[in-house]
Amino acid sequence: MKHLNSVITGTGSYIPTVRVTNREFTRHTFYNEDETKIETLVDEVIAKFKDITGIEERRWVSDDLCASDIGAIAARRAIEDAGVDPETIDQIIVAHNFGDIKHGTIQTDILPSLASRIKHHLGIKNPSCIPYDLIFGCPGWVQGVIQADSYIKSGLAKRCLVIGTDTLSRLIDKHDRDCMIFADGAGAVVIEAKEEEAKRGILSAAAMSHTEEEAFYLYLGKSYHPESDPNIRYIKMEGRKIYEYALINVPEAMKVAVENAGVEPNEITKILIHQANEKMDEAIVKRFVKKCRIEKSVPELMPMSIRELGNSSVGTIPTLYDMIIKGKQPEHKIDKDDIVMFASVGAGMNINAVVYKH
Ligand SMILES: CC(C)(COP(=O)(O)OP(=O)(O)OC[C@H]1O[C@@H](n2cnc3c(N)ncnc32)[C@H](O)[C@@H]1OP(=O)(O)O)[C@@H](O)C(=O)NCCC(=O)NCCS
Secondary structure, three states: OOEEEEEEEEEEEEOOOEEEEHHHHHHOOOEOOOOOEOOOOHHHHHHHHHHHHOOOEEEEOOOOOOHHHHHHHHHHHHHHHHOOOHHHOOEEEEEOOOOEOOOOOOOOEOOOOHHHHHHHHHOOOOOOOEEEEEOOOOOHHHHHHHHHHHHHHOOOOOEEEEEEEEEHHHHOOOOOHHHHHEOEEEEEEEEEEEEEOOOOEEEEEEEEEOOOHHHHOEEEEEOOOOOOOOOOEEEEEOHHHHHHHHHHHHHHHHHHHHHHHOOOHHHEEEEEEOOOOHHHHHHHHHHHHHHOOOOOOHHHHOOOOHHHHOEOHHHHHHHHHHHHHOOOOOOOOOOOOOEEEEEEEEOOOEEEEEEEEO
8 A cells, every 4th residue: 555645855944144142142131021120230130031942043134134034045945955946835934923024014914925025036926835824933934844745645745845944033022031041043844645565754743822821921022121113022031931931831742743653752862842841842742752751852852943043933844854954963963764744832831742753
C-alpha cells in the first residue's frame, strides 16, 4: 500500500540585518507596570534579563522592510530550494500576528492580507493559488504546517507554501524591560504531497487552546512610561504566568503528538521549540524527556538560536529548521529517517506540536 505523505521539500529564511545587542538597551529608562521608575541600575536589569532568558542579542529589520517583505524573501528561498515552479503552488499560508507595520508608525496593515502581498511579490499569477493569513500567536507557523498537511491528506492541495513572518520590533514598548525579548524574522517551507511506499513527512500533530484568563497573557497595552499616550498600544505580556502555563501544558501536547505518531519517544532526534526564554525551553524539554523516558540529553535534542536571534515569534522555528538543514548550526544535524518535533506556545494561549520524519 502506498502512503500519501506531506513532505517538506524546501526551506528558506530571512535573518534581519540590524543586530541589536543587550548593550544598546543601556540608554533606556525602564518603568514598572504601575508606571513607577525601575531604580535598579540599567546594567543590572540587563544582566538579570540575560541570566533569565539567555538572550544576548536580537535582530531587527531595517527601516525599509515590513513583515510581508521579509516573508517574501524567505518564501523565494524555500521555493528555490524545493526547485518548484511557483505557479504550481496551491496554497500560500502566512502565519503572523501584527501584519505590516511601517517604520515610524504603529498601525497594523492587513489590507490586503500578507499572503496576498507575498503572492504578489512572488509574481504568481495562477488564480487557483489561494493565499490567506493565519493568526495563532507564536505557534502560527506550526499551525500552518498542520493545515497544509490536512489540505494535502484530504486531496485539496498538492503543494503548499507555509511562511511565518513578524516584526515585533515595530510594536515594543522601549520602557518595558520585557521588550528585550522580542525580535524580527521570517522562515518558510514548501510542503508537497508524495505517494510513497514508506510513511514519512508529517506523522502527527497535537494542538491545545486555553482562553479563560490565559486569553490575555499576551495583549496590547499602553506604554509603561507615565507620560505616554494611552491610545498608542504596545505588545505586553504576563511573563511569569506564561512561564508557568507553558511548563505545565507544552510537555503534555508534545507527548500527545508522539503518541499519535506511532513512534517510540526515544526515536526522536531533535526538538525545535519556540524560543522566548532559554531556561523555560530547557525546563519544558526536561519535563517531556522525563514523561516519555527519553534517554537523550536536552542539549543534544534541542538546538537553540535564542542567544543571537531572540524571540522572532512565528519566524523562530522555520528559521532554526532552515539553519540546521543548511548546516548553519554545526552542532546539530538532521539526516534521512530522523524524527524531528516542532513545538510551540504563545498568544491565545495556544500550544501545538508536530512530529516529522525526514
Ligand atoms: C518575562 C520573564 C523574563 C520574567 O522573568 P521571571 O523570572 O518570571 O520574573 P519575575 O517577575 O518572577 O521576577 C524575577 C526577577 O527578575 C526581574 N525581572 C523580571 N522581568 C525582567 C526583565 N524583563 N528583565 C530583567 N529583569 C526582569 C524581577 O525584577 C525580579 O528581580 P529580583 O529577583 O531582583 O526581585 C519570564 O517570565 C519569561 O520569559 N516568561 C515567558 C515569556 C514568554 O514565553 N513569552 C511568550 C512570548 S511568545
